[in-house]
Amino acid sequence: MNVALHHPAPSFADKSDTSHFAHRRAAIDMIATLRARMIRCALFGTYLLRPHPITPESDEIRAQWREKFEEQFDGIKRSYSLMQGKDPLNVLPQDICDWIAAHTAQQTAQMNVLNHMFKLTQDLHDALTGSDQALDEVMKAHFAFGRGQFYDAVTEICDGLWADLDRQRDEDTRHAHDSGKAIGDILGRLERIGKHVRLVSLNASVEAARVGEAGKGLGVIAVEFKSLAEEIQHLAATARENIDGLSSSSR
Numbered sequence: 001m002n003v004a005l006h007h008p009a010p011s012f013a014d015k016s017d018t019s020h021f022a023h024r025r026a027a028i029d030m031i032a033t034l035r036a037r038m039i040r041c042a043l044f045g046t047y048l049l050r051p052h053p054i055t056p057e058s059d060e061i062r063a064q065w066r067e068k069f070e071e072q073f074d075g076i077k078r079s080y081s082l083m084q085g086k087d088p089l090n091v092l093p094q095d096i097c098d099w100i101a102a103h104t105a106q107q108t109a110q111m112n113v114l115n116h117m118f119k120l121t122q123d124l125h126d127a128l129t130g131s132d133q134a135l136d137e138v139m140k141a142h143f144a145f146g147r148g149q150f151y152d153a154v155t156e157i158c159d160g161l162w163a164d165l166d167r168q169r170d171e172d173t174r175h176a177h178d179s180g181k182a183i184g185d186i187l188g189r190l191e192r193i194g195k196h197v198r199l200v201s202l203n204a205s206v207e208a209a210r211v212g213e214a215g216k217g218l219g220v221i222a223v224e225f226k227s228l229a230e231e232i233q234h235l236a237a238t239a240r241e242n243i244d245g246l247s248s249s250s251r
Contacts, residue, residue: 021169023096027082028161031100034079034114034154037072038121038146042139044069045124049135066128073125080118083111083157103161113153120145180243187236187243194232201225 044065051057057065081088085101104111120142127135204222 023092024099024165027092027096027100028158028165030082031079032154032158034076035151037076038117038150040072041069041076041121041124042142042146045128045139048128049139069128073121076118076121100161103164104157107157107160110153110157113149117145117150183243184240187240190232190236194229194236197225197232198229201229
């Protein structure tokens with residue numbers, strides 16, 4: 001089902017440093033808003049269908065209601081496009097859109113319900129914008145189906161996406177933990193190497209002092225080894241502090 005937005009989409013994507021998790025959460029929230037948007041479309045459709053019996057609303061007020069209806073319908077179309085793997089506004093990264101589409105493709109029964117509800121909302125939109133369809137009949141069909149399976153179908157799709165997101169986040173956490181442990185083991189080895197090099201440099205210094213003038217060259221080498229050992233230990237300690245900080249942030 002191809003849908004087009006009422007307002008023009010920007011030609012650029014959001015390049016901010018938003019986390020991958022935040023993008024996924026925003027996508028799920030966008031789909032979840034289908035429930036509220038459908039209610040609002042029905043509400044504004046009712047306003048337009050049944051003017052006040054005593055003091056009918058002005059054309060300006062009715063125009064505002066139509067505008068509000070269009071805003072909600074645009075949001076609905078964007079959510080449906082997202083479930084097909086495309087964000088018309090180019091705000092969400094494509095891999096997030098693909099993730100949503102892959103999930104909804106497995107939810108055949110739920111998507112059949114959502115597609116039918118979208119068709120009813122499209123009929124309502126057409127009726128409000130001058131179609132020959134009887135607005136009253138369209139409104140009744142929209143209300144009847146909206147109160148049935150539709151809200152449960154949206155909830156099931158969102159719950160499935162949240163479960164998948166939690167599973168992927170747990171996998172990422174485990175992977176980060178395993179990587180951190182492996183790096184920690186390597187740093188431990190570096191620290192041991194640094195201590196060993198420092199011990200060798202100390203022994204070399206003692207030997208250089210023992211042999212006197214002939215050991216000057218060995219003494220220079222011993223000093224360099226000592227500096228190297230200290231640098232290794234300093235780098236390993238700094239890296240370990242950074243890893244511990246990242247682990248704390250993740251927790």
